[in-house]
Amino acid sequence: VIKHKAEVVICGAGIVGLTLARQLISQGASDIVLLEKERELGQHASGRNSGVLHAGIYYPADSLKAKLCLRGNILLKAYCKANGLPVLEFGKVVVAKNEGEREGLREICARAVANGATAQIIDEQRLAELEPYARTCSEAVYVHNTAVVDPQTILTKLSSDLIQSGKAQILTGVAFNGIKGSRTVQTTHGPIEFETFINAAGAYSDRVAHACGAAREYRLIPFKGTYKKLRPDRAFMVRGNIYPVPDLRNPFLGVHFTRTAHGEVSIGPTAIPAFGREHYHLFDGLGPESLRILYQDMALFFSNVKFRTVATSEPWKYVPRYFFEEAKALLKDLRQDDIEACEKVGIRPQLVDWEKKELVMDFLVLKDQERLHILNAISPAFTSSMAFAEYVVNEHLS
Numbered sequence: 001v002i003k004h005k006a007e008v009v010i011c012g013a014g015i016v017g018l019t020l021a022r023q024l025i026s027q028g029a030s031d032i033v034l035l036e037k038e039r040e041l042g043q044h045a046s047g048r049n050s051g052v053l054h055a056g057i058y059y060p061a062d063s064l065k066a067k068l069c070l071r072g073n074i075l076l077k078a079y080c081k082a083n084g085l086p087v088l089e090f091g092k093v094v095v096a097k098n099e100g101e102r103e104g105l106r107e108i109c110a111r112a113v114a115n116g117a118t119a120q121i122i123d124e125q126r127l128a129e130l131e132p133y134a135r136t137c138s139e140a141v142y143v144h145n146t147a148v149v150d151p152q153t154i155l156t157k158l159s160s161d162l163i164q165s166g167k168a169q170i171l172t173g174v175a176f177n178g179i180k181g182s183r184t185v186q187t188t189h190g191p192i193e194f195e196t197f198i199n200a201a202g203a204y205s206d207r208v209a210h211a212c213g214a215a216r217e218y219r220l221i222p223f224k225g226t227y228k229k230l231r232p233d234r235a236f237m238v239r240g241n242i243y244p245v246p247d248l249r250n251p252f253l254g255v256h257f258t259r260t261a262h263g264e265v266s267i268g269p270t271a272i273p274a275f276g277r278e279h280y281h282l283f284d285g286l287g288p289e290s291l292r293i294l295y296q297d298m299a300l301f302f303s304n305v306k307f308r309t310v311a312t313s314e315p316w317k318y319v320p321r322y323f324f325e326e327a328k329a330l331l332k333d334l335r336q337d338d339i340e341a342c343e344k345v346g347i348r349p350q351l352v353d354w355e356k357k358e359l360v361m362d363f364l365v366l367k368d369q370e371r372l373h374i375l376n377a378i379s380p381a382f383t384s385s386m387a388f389a390e391y392v393v394n395e396h397l398s
């Protein structure tokens with residue numbers, strides 16, 4: 001039965017919408033409706049990510065990402081443990097491909113420590129104890145706090161907690177269609193009146209904000225992340241997470257190895273421009289908007305260095321030989337036939353300030369009277385989600 005009145009309506013039941021509902025209930029809310037256009041949860045970023053609980057080591061100290069990531073990591077780990085959900089706590093190593101990257105390692109270690117993570121520079125001998133097959137140039141960074149979880153089991157548990165509380169209803173297969181007046185949301189199943197509306201629509205959050213008359217200067221550009229995996233009989237080569245030194249000016253971390261909660265070792269993800277917000281496969285997810293996205297990509301290509309760097313470097317990873325060389329730089333004894341195809345694919349929507357033609361590097365929360373828009377919930381928003389929900393409710397809704 002669909003209610004037509006609620007205290008809070010949340011558009012989107014990804015990790016951001018679910019954890020916000022949970023936080024609101026813990027602070028007294030008792031009448032929340034979540035709208036989810038898909039019939040099942042986890043069809044988009046929250047169910048298609050790497051499952052890494054990051055430690056917040058890359059971000060400038062004054063960013064929301066830096067402030068919320070480690071606390072989110074701690075809260076989500078505790079939630080998984082309390083509920084018997086899988087958590088792999090093996091930490092992560094960041095390795096250098098050459099002498100030139102050693103400075104980058106030191107910078108990452110300094111940022112990690114400044115952001116509260118437990119991280120240290122280690123030598124090759126210690127690296128060999130932690131990750132016997134990892135390759136580096138003299139030194140590496142070891143980050144203790146990084147862990148791996150199973151995102152889908154977390155979404156399932158969070159949604160069942162909400163339903164059991166009797167204080168939230170998750171309407172799957174029901175989409176936001178617009179706003180009428182100041183306090184009514186139009187859905188595919190009729191109108192719902194609200195006191196507060198929260199836009200947590202992930203890849204569509206700019207469109208939902210525009211429909212509410214907000215955030216006109218922002219647009220989301222989708223990037224596709226594809227993965228490969230290690231052949232099961234070679235998966236022993238990676239115990240936890242092995243990452244390269246990233247280019248900190250860009251939003252993506254480079255091809256890396258992650259042991260998943262199910263024991264597979266995934267390699268990736270890539271980050272190439274996609275031509276649809278849900279363009280997961282060759283023609284699947286393309287539509288009338290694709291031409292506009294292509295035009296936006298081209299406009300950014302010529303006006304933004306970060307975008308140009310990503311757009312020119314990432315597609316090379318589709319060339320198997322190139323992908324292999326990138327992966328081999330992190331792992332000794334890796335052979336090309338150790339790498340297998342992997343079905344997993346995700347889309348990372350990246351927010352662009354279209355007036356400045358700049359990629360937005362941090363989470364963004366915009367409040368417009370009784371409507372709140374969560375824009376740019378990019379990585380590490382899965383990790384940060386519970387801390388982000390605390391922040392949003394305390395700073396913007398109390």
Ligand SMILES: Cc1cc2nc3c(=O)[nH]c(=O)nc-3n(C[C@H](O)[C@H](O)[C@H](O)COP(=O)(O)OP(=O)(O)OC[C@H]3O[C@@H](n4cnc5c(N)ncnc54)[C@H](O)[C@@H]3O)c2cc1C
Pocket residue numbers: 011012013014015016017035036037038042043044045046047048049050051052053054174175176177200201202203204208225269345346347348377378379380381382383384
């Ligand atoms: C390949 C990849 C790897 C990543 N790796 C990591 C990682 O290791 N660690 C990490 O912390 N983060 C990672 N991330 C980022 C993380 O997955 C996202 O930051 C996070 O899942 C965003 O959550 P969300 O709830 O905002 O979005 P989503 O999960 O996309 O949820 C939004 C929901 O809104 C719904 N929706 C949209 N429009 C409407 C509408 N009109 N009406 C009703 N419902 C609507 C959608 O169906 C969707 O379910 C990764 C992301 C990708 C794609």
